[in-house]
Amino acid sequence: MEIHRLSQEGGAALRAEAEAALTAAEVAAVKVAGPPAPGGVQALAAAKESNRRVAVVSNNSAECVREYLAIKASEERSMPWSGVRSFGPTS
Structure with missing residues (x-):
């Protein structure tokens, strides 16, 4: 979090570079x-069976969450998700 705070002081270019490095x-x-x-x-299987939508909330990047879900789905075929859409932070 300190990196995020300090990158704010360096302007948009530094902030974008820091965010890209942290996401990677x-x-x-x-x-x-x-x-x-x-x-x-x-819980995901129950939601899928009952046609409910699921939201994943994380303090990690959307890319990180998508990668995690993709890796876990390939490791275990019983993972109950078929796709992930993401919405960026609101702040």
């Missing part, structure tokens, strides 16, 4: 991430 680091870290939270897969 998050996406790289996904490759060694652990399993989904207990009950997560079951």
Whole structure:
């Protein structure tokens, strides 16, 4: 968070560069991430079965979340999602 705060002082170009570097680091870290939270897969399956929509809220980037879901879906065919749409932060 300190990097985000300090990059604000450097202007738009520095802020964009810092954000890109942090996002790349998050996406790289996904490759060694652990399993989904207990009950997560079951909750997604129940939502899918009942035609409900699911929102994933994270303090990580949308790219990181998409990569995590893609990796976990390829590891375990029973993962109940078929696609991920993302919406950027509102602030």
